[in-house]
Amino acid sequence: MKVLDRILSQSTYTAVIDVPLDRVDIAEWLFTLSEAEYLRCCPPDHVAAGVSSTDDGRRTMINVEQIGTGLVIQHYVAEEAGKTYCRMNSISDVFTANGRTQVNVIWELKAETIDGGRTRYSNSVTAHPTDVFMAFLDKHGLSFEDAAKARQAAGNDHNRRETPLFAASIARRAMARAQEQAK
Numbered sequence: 001m002k003v004l005d006r007i008l009s010q011s012t013y014t015a016v017i018d019v020p021l022d023r024v025d026i027a028e029w030l031f032t033l034s035e036a037e038y039l040r041c042c043p044p045d046h047v048a049a050g051v052s053s054t055d056d057g058r059r060t061m062i063n064v065e066q067i068g069t070g071l072v073i074q075h076y077v078a079e080e081a082g083k084t085y086c087r088m089n090s091i092s093d094v095f096t097a098n099g100r101t102q103v104n105v106i107w108e109l110k111a112e113t114i115d116g117g118r119t120r121y122s123n124s125v126t127a128h129p130t131d132v133f134m135a136f137l138d139k140h141g142l143s144f145e146d147a148a149k150a151r152q153a154a155g156n157d158h159n160r161r162e163t164p165l166f167a168a169s170i171a172r173r174a175m176a177r178a179q180e181q182a183k
Contacts, residue, residue: 005128008103008133008144008152009148009152009155009156010125010127010152011155011159012159013122013159013164014120014121014122014163015121015164016118016120017121017170019118020118021111021112023175023178024083024119025083025174026081026082027081029169029173030081030086030109031059031061033051035050037169041162041165041169042161045162046063046064047064047065048062048063048064059081060076061076062074062075065158068154069150070095072092072094072095073093073095075090075092076107083111084110084111084112085109085110086107086109086110087107088106089106090105090107091104091130092127098142101132101136102132103127103129104127104129104130105125105126106126106127107124108123109123121163123159123163133147
């Protein structure tokens with residue numbers, strides 16, 4: 001089995017936004033998200049955020065957050081960035097008590113219409129081991145199964161707490177944009 005075929009952790013949580021889907025623009029929200037707003041979306045785990053671009057012009061987002069016992073620096077590159085769906089891919093640096101390693105994180109943000117002019121927001125995060133991660137486990141005598149169990153628990157807890165706060169932030173941005181357009 002190839003390393004990237006293995007799953008270290010995976011979680012999806014949803015939250016309802018009281019805003020119609022046509023007002024939601026996930027990519028616009030994501031790439032204009034202020035650091036202060038990012039910090040409000042999962043205190044105390046979220047540490048810092050910023051947007052940039054790759055040398056070839058693809059949009060990126062850098063997130064620094066505490067997930068479980070690891071400080072994670074995510075270098076998300078937009079593979080797809082639209083109004084209702086974004087797929088971000090990061091080779092993330094993870095700082096642990098045993099030192100530094102890397103994981104590959106896929107972050108998917110999705111909005112879909114539901115009844116009553118409301119929107120369902122889904123926040124999915126899948127972490128895959130990298131060759132660097134597997135070597136890190138070997139060096140420290142750690143099993144993949146134990147690492148996956150710990151990452152799954154920490155990732156679930158983090159995603160469960162940030163998803164409703166991301167949804168609320170997306171709703172606030174949608175309403176602010178609607179007010180700006182009404183002027």
